[in-house]
Amino acid sequence: MLKRGRRRQRRNRKRGTPFKDRLIVAGRKALGVLSPVVVLVLILGGVWTVYGELLRTPYLEIKKIKVDGLRLVSKEALVEKILAEGEKNILAFDVKKATLLVEEEPFVKSASIRRILPDTLEVVVEERVPVAIVRLDGLYLVDESGEPFKRYSVKDGISLPIITGLEELDESGLRDAISGVLGFLHMVALSGELTPDSLSEVHVDRVKGYTLVTRNEGVKILIGREDFEKKFVRLARFLEARGGDMTGIKYINLNDYRGVVVGLDTPEASKEGGMG
Incomplete structure (x- = not known):
């Protein structure tokens, strides 16, 4: 009963308040809710104006x-x-x-x-660091990961060995094959007798293995598919005996178990040496 009486009293007070006063109170409450929104709009408008000026300033x-x-x-x-x-x-x-x-x-x-x-x-x-050139449907620069990344042009001003013999490989096997050749070239560099810069071509044959071609003399060096370290030792001994000179040599075959077989770039017959 007491609660009902209090509610009735509050309603009576409201009814007794003049409409103008009730309107003012309602307006103040509305402004209390809207004022943060208005302030936010004004701030955003100011920020946008400043940002626009910043975009135009020299x-x-x-x-x-x-x-x-x-x-x-x-x-x-x-x-x-x-x-x-x-x-x-x-x-x-x-x-x-x-x-x-x-x-x-x-x-x-x-x-x-x-x-x-x-x-x-x-x-x-x-x-990307180009480390070789590969011959496919054209010549392409190859980076350290074995990826052909750019068609080669003489304007590139880059002199690198050309990898040949991989033209028939599909895309899935090409990168692995190129990576294998780059690993082989790393071994060549470690041997100390040849450097990639001294080579014009690295030919890959599924059966015969690797053949190197020197840049200056055009000498073919038949390496094969295995025992690379032993063969590089043979090559080192042979070149040391000649003072590093490969003039007049057509090819050097390191695959013969008897030693180094040398083909001379003359009408003479091939010369066999026991440099094993």
């Missing part, structure tokens, strides 16, 4: 592009790709889009770009 225009990590790619070509993004203001500049444009360059393995306010872009590039 102070934040890109004026410098620093590039690190270049050896094969020209800075001018890379900067041209970065500017192809099209935005001059550093705040509006699309870093992700520009990075993808830079990574379209075949010699670029990966790239990162960051803004340095007020007007500088810093670009760090990791290049």
